[in-house]
Amino acid sequence: MESYKKLLLANKAWVQDRMNVQPSFFEESSKTQKPEFLWIGCSDSRVPAEEVTGTEPGELFVHRNIANLVIHTDLNMLSVLQYAVEVLKVRHVIVCGHYNCGGVANAITHKHLGLINKWLRHIKDVYRFHDRELSAIPDGQARFDRLVELNVLEQVQNLAQTSIVQHAWQLEHAPTIHGWVYDLRSGYLKEIAMIKPGTPLDDIYRFEFDEADHS
Numbered sequence: 001m002e003s004y005k006k007l008l009l010a011n012k013a014w015v016q017d018r019m020n021v022q023p024s025f026f027e028e029s030s031k032t033q034k035p036e037f038l039w040i041g042c043s044d045s046r047v048p049a050e051e052v053t054g055t056e057p058g059e060l061f062v063h064r065n066i067a068n069l070v071i072h073t074d075l076n077m078l079s080v081l082q083y084a085v086e087v088l089k090v091r092h093v094i095v096c097g098h099y100n101c102g103g104v105a106n107a108i109t110h111k112h113l114g115l116i117n118k119w120l121r122h123i124k125d126v127y128r129f130h131d132r133e134l135s136a137i138p139d140g141q142a143r144f145d146r147l148v149e150l151n152v153l154e155q156v157q158n159l160a161q162t163s164i165v166q167h168a169w170q171l172e173h174a175p176t177i178h179g180w181v182y183d184l185r186s187g188y189l190k191e192i193a194m195i196k197p198g199t200p201l202d203d204i205y206r207f208e209f210d211e212a213d214h215s
């Protein structure tokens with residue numbers, strides 16, 4: 001059997017399982033969604049957002065890209081963020097990185113990889129911001145692990161600096177922003193940062209909003 005057919009067969013089995021547990025599952029879930037969480041994670045196939053968090057369909061609004069980056073000119077990410085925050089009114093935004101991230105690994109080489117160089121350039125910037133700390137770590141794996149964490153910390157800051165989040169903090173006193181790292185070696189998530197609504201930012205990033213303002 002061709003590999004892709006396995007997916008379609010598994011889908012049929014999944015529908016049956018769901019219907020056996022809750023006959024109204026699809027009827028209910030087709031009506032609306034009210035997720036409490038936005039997950040911004042890596043595209044890596046080993047970090048399935050719902051599976052590692054034990055969440056069900058309808059609980060996570062998800063955006064994934066290579067190395068879980070929050071780039072302030074990325075219309076895709078910003079559209080997901082705006083919709084999640086302003087329309088769905090999620091209470092928590094989670095940026096989840098993971099150890100042994102291929103995007104981060106490639107960013108710290110000198111390899112020319114084509115278009116993706118431009119995306120991974122943002123991780124090279126993270127390295128430069130934290131060069132002193134990273135260069136002082138002699139062990140290569142430990143330095144790589146720390147860069148994965150620092151990358152998440154930077155993305156958490158990038159989120160808080162968006163006008164979308166700042167405006168929501170003012171209007172709704174939400175969302176809380178979280179930085180997590182998933183450990184492929186153990187399966188555990190590690191909390192490394194949390195920014196509560198209203199936390200002061202570096203002043204240069206602070207926006208003042210008029211009543212009529214939108215993002």
Ligand code: CO
Pocket residue numbers: 042043044066067068098100101102103104
């Ligand atoms: Co990755």
